[in-house]
Amino acid sequence: MRDWPAFLLALLVAFALWYSLQERAPVVERSLKVPLQVVGLGEGRRALGLPREVLLRLRGPAPLLEGRALPVSAYLDLSGAEGEVVREVRVAAPQGVEVLEVVPARVGVVVEVEAQRQIPVEVLAQGAWVLTDPAFVEAVGPESQVEAAVSAVGLDLGDEVVLFPFGPEGPLEGVELRPNRVRVVERREALFLKEVPLSLKPPPGRRLLDYAPKTVRLVGPREALEGLAGVAATLQEALGPGEVEVAVAPDLPPGVQTLGPVRVRVALE
Secondary structure, eight states, X not given: OOOHHHHHHHHHXXXXXXXXXXXXXXXXXXXXXXXXXXXXXXXXXXXXXXXXXXXXXXXXXXXXXXSSSOOOXXXXXXXXXXXXXXXXXXXXXXXXXXXXXXXXSEEEEEEEEEEEEEEEEEEEOTTEEEEEESSEEEEEEEHHHHHHOOEEEEEOSSSEEEOEEEETTEEOTTOEEESSEEEEEEEEEOOEEEEEEEEEEOOTTOOEEEEEOOEEEEEEOHHHHHTOOOEEEEOOSOOOSEEEEEEEOOOOOTTOEESSOEEEEEEEO
C-alpha cells in the first residue's frame, strides 16, 4: 500500500520548490502574434471580417515566457451571434502570466448564413485558352460573398492550377473553393471574352413578361466576337404561367461558345 503521508509531504515539498523558483525568476515582458480562433459559431453560419491573428503583450516569469512552446491562445466567442456584432477577444494563458494588452481588443464581424454554388474556372495564360478538369468548382462561404463570386481564377504555371475566388471587385473574403486545385487537360489557341445582350423568345402560346440575366458571357476568336452585338435563344420547354428557372442554348456563330451553362429566370403568362 502507498505511504500516503510521505507521498503528500513529497508533493508539498515539490510544489514549494517550484513556487520558490517561480518567485525568484526574473519577470519579463514579451509580445507575440497568435492565431485568432473562433468558438460558438452556430451550425451553417460563417463570419466575415475576422483578423487572422492578434498581437499579445504578456508579462510573467522568464522560464514561462521565454520557452519556445508558450501555451497561450486567443479566441472570439460568437455564441448566439447573428448579423453585425462586436465581441471581445479572450486570451487563455498559463497561471502566472499577465495579459497586458490585446491588439485588437475587440473585433467587429458579420455573421451570415453559409451558402454554396458552382462557379466557372478561369485560368489566365499567355496566348492560350486553358481547359481544366473540373471546369466548375463549388464556392462555399458567407452568403453575400458566395453570391458575389464570379469565377475561380488561377495562373497557368503547370499541369496543376491553384484557384482563388474572385468577384467583380477582386478577391473574395471567406470563400472556400472545393476543390481549390484543378488539372490542366488542354491548351488551345487563345480565345477572347465578351459579354453581349441576350434576347429571349417565349415558347408557343406564352407571353414573356421578364427574364434575368439579360446578358451572356461568350468566348471565341477575336474576329467572331468583334461583330457580335447580341445573341438570341428560344425557350423550348412546355412551360406554364409563372416564374421558373430554365437552361437555354443561345444561337451562336461557329467557334463561339458560352462561358459555362446559361440559366435564366423567366416570368411567363
